[in-house]
Amino acid sequence: MTQDTLNGPFRHRYLSHAALTRQLETWARDHPQLARLESLGTSPEGRELWVLTLGPEPDRQRPAVWVDGNMHGTELAGSSVALAVAEMVLALHLDPELLPGGWPEHQCRELREVLFYICPRLSPDGAEQVLRQGGFVRSAPRRTAGSPDRPRWRAENLEGDGRCRYLRRHDAAGDFVASPDHPGLMLPRRVEDPPPYWRLYPEGVIEHWDGETIPEPDWLADTPDFNRNFPWGWWPEPEQVGAGHYPGDAPETRAVIDFALAHPNLYAWLNLHTFGGVFIRPLVDAPDSRMDPQDLALYRQLAAWGQSLAGYPTVSSYEEFSYQPETPLHGDLIEFAYHQRGCVAQVCELWDLFQRLGLPRPERFIDHYTALDREQLERLAQWDRISNGQRLFGAWRPLTHPQLGEVEIGGLDANLGIWNPPPEILPSICDGLAVYWLQVASMMPRLVIEAVHCTPLAEGVHALDVTVANHGYLPSYGVQAARARPWNSGVEAEATTRGCRLHEPDRARRVLGHLDGWGRGLGDAAQMPWFQRSQGNSHQARVCWVILGEGEVTVRVASPRLGEVHRTIPIPGKSSTPGPN
Ligand SMILES: [Zn+2]
Structure with a gap:
């Protein structure tokens, strides 16, 4: 190792594409016998989709595991964790003493035979925009070709401070009120709340503005969602938002599909997202009663390791992670990896914010994302003040908006604290997930x-x-x-x-x-x-x-x-x- 501890910069901050590229190139240059850097292809904005192959003799066919991160633009922590897995695999080869927890020699020896494919950033274009100006990017900052020219919000940094936050506008029929105790926190209006009332919009401008219609912000419409663009169970728009025109029509997902087809030696697949603090496994389109019992038993083993090593529970996508009950997602990556490529495949939603806030686990995990009551929202703001350096909630300031006139700007910037863990927490998340994935890699056939x-x-x-x-x-x-x-x-x-x-x-x-x-x-x-x-x-x-x-x-x-x-x-x-x- 070039450093004497597991301490890459990605454990402490979210890397730009240039910094991420430098890290990968450094490993490939310093350890040519163990690390090979290749590009799966180029994003529409011209960035390489890097994949790092780790293990000696990378062309000798043998069982392999995959990790990808940041296929959703805002979810930067996936890149950090994917790089942390790479760093730990290098330690496995170069200095196993560095592995946290003490690994038996026979297990290390067998793990050194496994190939690791690490693809830390599947959406370099999306991540770059998020790092540059904040705001939300589903997968990539581009519109789905052929989507209609209807009025829609486009994130734009109006104050030039590099962070897209929110706009709020006085309205007698506003649906939000300001928290009296936590500046920047907006609360859903109750019938008994006194004025003033506010309407909330993202910091940005309205495209195709007709001079009067303010559209409801829809962060998922008219833009590709790479995790709805894979072949298994693919459905078109509008039945599946973000699906694209056909499976693999986004160059980024096509590159992954082609790599998977060229690598039948893949046996395990980790698809990193944020946030929630939960592993999500197949089935996506049917209850566990329809899953093969042998596969289900394998996933129970992964779930036990996920809980003990990473601290996250595991849920079935269909049972606990479909946004509408019995309305499964279509065209997602892990279903492709599981059903079509024969991998033990799963998502990890990094960053257990709900657990940190002490929120009880609902019957279906997905309900966490809609269940926060007023007291719990205030708990979030309190956590932000005490443990997150007030990165989430900022003060409001007056602004003359080019389309809406007098508004206020400020409030929430969800990128560090909600969409991603605070950088201070990254090292422990990196350790937990990297150790977990090495454990899963120990399952390879031989x-x-x-x-x-x-x-x-x-x-x-x-x-x-x-x-x-x-x-x-x-x-x-x-x-x-x-x-x-x-x-x-x-x-x-x-x-x-x-x-x-x-x-x-x-x-x-x-x-x-x-x-x-x-x-x-x-x-x-x-x-x-x-x-x-x-x-x-x-x-x-x-x-x-x-x-x-x-x-x-x-x-x-x-x-x-x-x-x-x-x-x-x-x-x-x-x-x-x-x-x-
Ligand atoms: Zn995601």
Whole structure:
């Protein structure tokens, strides 16, 4: 490591694209044997979509895990956490003593075989605008092509202070009142509240202004949402806001789809968002009763680690994270990664603000986002004053707006404290998530040639028996949801000879199929003492060739997902005494 602790700058502040690029380039330059930097493509504003591959021999196919962050522009903390995972993987290779908590040597050794693909910022254009002027950007600061020219709010920094906050305008029918105790905090108006009343708008201007119609701000309309643009369960607008015109029509999401297709070796996928402090897992479109029980057991294991290592609960997207009950989201990334690419895939909404405010967990986690009452809103403002350096709520000042005339400007800037954790809290979030993801990466399947036996059958004739096995936690097919996909084929073995020859040359290549892993997740009856049992030896497969003559045989065992292992076995001549090899 170039530093003696895990202390990259991304743990303490939110990096610009230039600073993020410098960090990645520094790692690739300082550790060329471990880190390779590539671009998945270029954003419409010309920024690279970086992916850092970590692990020796990056082109040697083997099980891999993925982390992406910041696919929503405002959600900068995802970039920091993705970079923290990269930093911890480098420590795993260079100085495992630095890993928090003390990791067993055998686990570190196996983890060093895993490839990590780190894509810290999927929306560099969105993040750059947020860092430059604040305000909200869903995925990218651009309009969906062909969206109508209706009046809409566009964030613009009217005071030139680099932070987009709010506008408030006096109105006898206003729906907000100012908090008497917390300057800058606006409260939903109650019938008993005395005037003055206010209407709230984002700091900015109205595009396609007709001189009188003030549109309701809609931060999600007419702009791409990368997390609604993936192929699985994709629906068009208006049924799914932000969907785009077809799956992958945003260059950023298309780049991820293409990378995933080119990397069948991916087994686990972490898609980082903010905020909430919760892991979200499939299914997105159906209740848990419709999920494969084996996959559900795997996710129970992840949930246990998520709680103990990162401090966040795990919820099903369908059960607890659909904005309307029984109205699932369409075209999201983790569903693509789970159903189509066979990954243990999940979202993490970083930053447990609700927990910090001491709010009780509602029946459905998503209700946290709409449930704050007046007392709890004031608790937020109090937390901002005591623990967040008053980054959220600012004073109001008069302003003459170019379209609305006399208004006040100020109030909430949600970027540091709501949409993202305060930078002071980032180090502990980075540690928790990076350790968690290393733990998940420890589940990778591992293809081995377990045993080779060469047995004489007759003069100049040998039987070559090869046992291959999966020594890892996950099965070779990843998750059951994608087991039947044609590309998700199992293991094959092939023998090539030198000197000697095969008795049946057209059977040089054999299909061995999938190999189970030893892991069964949590909550499987087979683990309980009343019916404790193993899955037989379904982690192994055996293949036998009959060899004629003296020479050597190279056995290659491979699958598109597990990569390849091979061994060369000498086949003895007539005079030697053959035996186990
Ligand atoms: Zn998000």
